[in-house]
Amino acid sequence: xxxxxxxxxxxxxFLERRWSPRAFANxxxxxxxxxxxxxxxxxxxxxxxxxxWYFIVSxxxxxxxxxxxxxxxxxxxxxxxxxAPVLLFTVARLKWPDKPDPNxxxxxxLGQSVAHLTFEAAAEGLFVHQMGGFFPDKVTETYxxxxxxxxxxxxxxxxxxxxxxxxxxLRKKELAPRxxxxxxxxxxxxxxxxPAPFLRS
Amino acid sequence: xxxxxxxxxxxxxFLERRWSPRAFANxxxxxxxxxxxxxxxxxxxxxxxxxxWYFIVSxxxxxxxxxxxxxxxxxxxxxxxxxAPVLLFTVARLKWPDKPDPNxxxxxxLGQSVAHLTFEAAAEGLFVHQMGGFFPDKVTETYxxxxxxxxxxxxxxxxxxxxxxxxxxLRKKELAPRxxxxxxxxxxxxxxxxPAPFLRS
Numbered sequence: 001x002x003x004x005x006x007x008x009x010x011x012x013x014f015l016e017r018r019w020s021p022r023a024f025a026n027x028x029x030x031x032x033x034x035x036x037x038x039x040x041x042x043x044x045x046x047x048x049x050x051x052x053w054y055f056i057v058s059x060x061x062x063x064x065x066x067x068x069x070x071x072x073x074x075x076x077x078x079x080x081x082x083x084a085p086v087l088l089f090t091v092a093r094l095k096w097p098d099k100p101d102p103n104x105x106x107x108x109x110l111g112q113s114v115a116h117l118t119f120e121a122a123a124e125g126l127f128v129h130q131m132g133g134f135f136p137d138k139v140t141e142t143y144x145x146x147x148x149x150x151x152x153x154x155x156x157x158x159x160x161x162x163x164x165x166x167x168x169x170l171r172k173k174e175l176a177p178r179x180x181x182x183x184x185x186x187x188x189x190x191x192x193x194x195p196a197p198f199l200r201s
Numbered sequence: 202x203x204x205x206x207x208x209x210x211x212x213x214x215f216l217e218r219r220w221s222p223r224a225f226a227n228x229x230x231x232x233x234x235x236x237x238x239x240x241x242x243x244x245x246x247x248x249x250x251x252x253x254w255y256f257i258v259s260x261x262x263x264x265x266x267x268x269x270x271x272x273x274x275x276x277x278x279x280x281x282x283x284x285a286p287v288l289l290f291t292v293a294r295l296k297w298p299d300k301p302d303p304n305x306x307x308x309x310x311l312g313q314s315v316a317h318l319t320f321e322a323a324a325e326g327l328f329v330h331q332m333g334g335f336f337p338d339k340v341t342e343t344y345x346x347x348x349x350x351x352x353x354x355x356x357x358x359x360x361x362x363x364x365x366x367x368x369x370x371l372r373k374k375e376l377a378p379r380x381x382x383x384x385x386x387x388x389x390x391x392x393x394x395x396p397a398p399f400l401r402s
Contacts, residue, residue: 005244007240007243007244008236008240009233009236009237009240010237011237011240011241011244011321011324012215012241012320012321012324014213014320015241015244015317015320015321016244018244018246019246020246031399032210034397034399035209035210035384035399035400036210036211036212038384038388038400039208039209039210039212039384040212040213040216042208042381042382042384042387043206043208043212043216043217043219043381044316045219045221045319045331047331047333048333049380049381051381051382051387053387054387054388054389055387055388055389056389056390056393057388057389057390057397057399058390059390059399065390065391104333104353105312105333105353105354107308107309107312108308108309108311108312108315108353108354109312110309110312111306111308111309111310111311111312111313111316112312112313112315112316112319114309114313115245115312115313115316115317115320116216116316118246118313119213119215119216119316119317119320120212120213120216123212123213130246130248132248132249132305132306143389143391143392143393144392144393145393146393152305152306152309153306153309179250180243180244180250180252181243181252183236183239183240183243186243186252186254186255186256187239187255187256187258188255188256188257188258188344189257189258189259189260189266190266190344191344191345192257192344192345192346192347196235196258198232198235198236198258198260199236199239
């Protein structure tokens with residue numbers, strides 16, 4: 001299923017095609033493709049090259065392992081994410097490696113690395129659906145995440161599936177149009193809420 | 202100048218080619234390309250589609266406006282970033298639009314949107330260098346950013362320039378090899394610090 005972004009100007013096709021489905025095909029993701037996704041995340045930029053990103057990955061083909069991951073999701077996400085072939089949790093290291101100071105950009109840089117993973121996924125024909133709806137404390141306990149690290153998101157990855165496989169409420173969401181605020185509402189110049197002049201050209 | 206990522210497995214060419222130079226060509230960025238960059242950021246995913254990203258953009262071709270942006274950078278970045286044709290500040294809305302609750306993913310989602318901008322830049326032959334070294338309070342004051350919003354990064358954008366144009370200390374950094382921690386140190390399965398088995402395949 002395609003659900004291309006309705007852009008005001010053409011953008012790269014992988015960015016245009018990227019969206020966050022709930023229906024995933026019953027098909028594993030090839031290990032070599034998984035490796036590419038994390039290699040893409042690896043080469044993300046970060047403040048002072050701090051690389052504050054960590055990932056804990058579960059594959060549906062390992063049912064016990066996968067069940068532990070699914071148990072960390074909020075019920076609304078369990079309903080569809082349990083059918084994805086890959087689930088992962090993203091974790092930020094909140095401090096710098098060799099000093100006690102907080103890294104102001106840890107969570108920002110984690111978000112960037114997940115976006116890099118997502119872009120590589122799009123280039124490989126895969127889809128990614130990120131979730132805020134999970135239990136961070138349960139993830140910390142389940143996987144033994146140490147102090148100073150924070151689980152920030154859950155991520156489902158797989159090939160696109162059939163929206164008819166979803167329960168009716170989720171199917172409606174799957175087919176609903178995508179929307180975004182207009183450029184003029186968030187790209188400013190000179191002063192807050194003054195739209196940048198180049199947007200009109 | 203090229204400085205491709207030394208990947209352990211091939212990844213998309215735009216991700217491989219992306220890096221953060223300090224030398225920018227003395228050449229403006231076309232307004233239609235700038236628009237594409239922000240359109241790419243616009244279609245980034247976000248928690249509950251909150252879209253907590255904002256950008257304040259300055260072009261070197263408007264010298265007064267550009268000087269105000271440069272004044273918000275830390276001196277180490279002023280040395281090279283004042284020669285980029287485009288400077289911007291990224292800002293996160295820390296709360297949800299219509300309720301007082303903090304948005305746990307605001308800064309993570311801002312990072313993602315900047316990464317989307319960066320991919321589109323790579324696809325358009327442009328380079329992006331993000332900076333943590335700026336004065337957030339000065340940005341807030343200069344541009345009238347309201348309470349509840351936080352300036353998170355400064356970003357230089359332009360075409361690649363000649364590293365010989367840089368002062369010696371910066372030229373050394375520009376030519377230094379890029380490095381990243383190995384996949385096994387941040388991609389886990391089952392438990393923290395247990396490398397995911399698919400990394401070996």
